[in-house]
Amino acid sequence: MGLDYQLFRVHVDIAKAYRQIQKAGKAVSKDNIDSAVNHLNKALNDFEAALEHAVKAEEDAYQKAGKDVEKGSAEMKKSIEAYTDGNMESA
Numbered sequence: 001m002g003l004d005y006q007l008f009r010v011h012v013d014i015a016k017a018y019r020q021i022q023k024a025g026k027a028v029s030k031d032n033i034d035s036a037v038n039h040l041n042k043a044l045n046d047f048e049a050a051l052e053h054a055v056k057a058e059e060d061a062y063q064k065a066g067k068d069v070e071k072g073s074a075e076m077k078k079s080i081e082a083y084t085d086g087n088m089e090s091a
Contacts, residue, residue: 003064006057010050017046 024039082090 003057003060006053006060009053010057013046013050013053017043017050020046 020039020043024036024043027033027035027039079090082088
């Protein structure tokens, strides 16, 4: 989907997880343990989603790097061919 999108989702999911932790703390302060456990489970799910987006971001970064290397290699090949043809300005 794109590196920027994946990184954005990482931030969103982490923020959601921290909000769930805040809710769990509030529930504990009101002696509502079941609610606190539910909020902590939601926080864990949000952290898991953040990790999944981080993995996707890594994959997207590798793909982008691969495309950049491929493009650079093609430009280098053009330069070498121009040099071997004696076209120094183009090389």
